[in-house]
Amino acid sequence: MTVTELFERGYLRDYFGKRLSLIRSSFESLSEDEVLSRSTEDLMQELTERARLEPLSISDDPIDGGVAEGSVQVRDHFDRAVRQPVFNVRAVYEFSGDEDLLYYQPSTSIAFTTIQADVGRGTLTVHATISASRANTGAEARRAFEDEIGMIRTNAAHSARDVAGFNNNVESLLRPAVERRKELLQQRRDLAGALGFPMKRRTDAPSKVPLQRRDIGTQRNASVAKGRTPYRDEPALTEAQYEDAIAVVESTLLAMERTPSVASGKDEEELRDQILVQLNGTFQGSATGETFIQAGKTDILVRVEDRHVFVGECKWWSGEKGLGEAVDQLLSYLPWRDEKAALIVFIDRKDASAVFEKAETAVKSHLSFKRAGKKSVDPMKRRNFVLGHPDDSEREIQLAVLFAVLPRESKR
Secondary structure, three states: OEEEEEEOEEEHHHHHHHHHHHHHHHHHHOOOOHHOOHHHHHHHHHHHHHHHOOEEOOOOOEEEEEEEEEEEEOOOOOOOOOEEEEEEEEEEEEOOHHHHHOOOOOOOOOOOOEEEEEEHHHHEEEEEEOOOOOOOOOHHHHHHHHHHHHHHHHHHHHHHHHHHHHHHHHHHHHHHHHHHHHHHHHHHHHOOOOOOOOOEEEOOOOOOOOOOOOEEOOEEEOOOOOOOOOOOOOEEEEEHHHHHHHHHHHHHHHHHHHHHHHHOOHHHHHHHHHHHHHHHHHHHHOOOOOOOOOOOOOOOEEEEEEEEEEEEEEOOOOOOOHHHHHHHHHHHHHOOOOOOEEEEEEHHHHHHHHHHHHHHHHHHHHHEEEEEEOOOOOOOEEEEEEEEOOEEEEEEEEEEEEEEEEEEOOOO
C-alpha cells in the first residue's frame, strides 16, 4: 500500500453527475428487446440500486497498528543538520461504504489540510510521527493517529450528508431517461393501434356514465420468457381503455350502493351480470357484439383470439384467504405480462369497517405481489397493486381492487 491523498480528485457533486451519466449510458446500451420486455419500474429499481452510494463508515477503534523507530533531519541551535530519533506510528481502521467517496471533496470540507492514508480492501491505515523524547507514554502516540483518523471521519460525515441527498434524488433524475427511451421505442414500432381490436364507446351508451365519448386506441405489449426471448408485439388494452372500463365498473358499484334493493340477496353471478350489462352498454368491440364476456361463474373477460387482455373477478368478502384464492384465479387467466385485471369485492354492510385494510394485507401477502400501484383518490372504493407472474416476476399485472358495500341478505 502507498500513501494516498484523500478528498483531492475533485468535487463530490461532479462525481455524482458523472456517475449518473454512466448509469444512463449503460441503460442506453441495453438492447431494444430488453427495454421493451421489462417494466419501467423493474428497470428503475435496477438502475437506482446501481446508482445509489453507500456512505462511508469508519470503525471506532483500530484493528491493527504498530510503532517503528526512525529519525528525521532537523536543524540544531547552530543551524546544523542533525538526525533526531522519532517513532513512526501507524493504526489500521476498518471502513465500509463506497471507496470512491474517499477521493472526492464534499460540499463542506476541512480546508487547507492535506489528509493522507493507505487505502486497502476495507481498511484505512493512518500514519503519525512523534519525537522519541515526547513519547513517554502510549497516550501521545494514540493522540497522534487519532488526530489523523479524526480528519477523515469529519470529511466522511460531510460526505454522508451529500450522499443522502444524492440517493434521495436518484430515482427522479433517472426516470425521465427510462420513460423517454421506452416511449420512443414504442413509437418507432408503431405500437399505438397495432392490434386491430377496436374497442370504442357506443354512440348510445348510457349518458349517466361519467366517461368521455371517444374512440380508444390499442397497443401491443412485450412478452418475455426467462432468458429474455426477442420482443414481439402482442395485443393489450391501452391504459385509457383500462381506466375507462374501471370507471364504468365503479359507476355501477356506486349505483348498487345507492339502490341497495337492486343488489340485496344477489349472489356473485347475478351481481356480475349487472356489471356486464353496463360495460357492454358502454363499449363495443369489432362492429357489433359484446366486448366483455362472462366466463365461469363470476369472471368478466376481454378476449382477443386465445388471449385474455382483461380479467375481472367478482367475490363476496369471505376473509383474507378467500381474497388470496381470488387473486390466484385471476393469475390463472393471465399467463402473459403487462396485463390488466380487476377484483370486485362485495362487502356485507356489517363487516365493512374492518375489510378494507384486511383486503390490502391479503393482496400484499400474496406471493405474486410486487408493489403498491398508483394512489387511489378514495381507498375505500379502489386500491391499486402491481403483481408479478409466479413463473417470471418481470411479467407485470395491474390489479385494481374495487369495493362495494351492500346488504348481503334480502329483507323479508
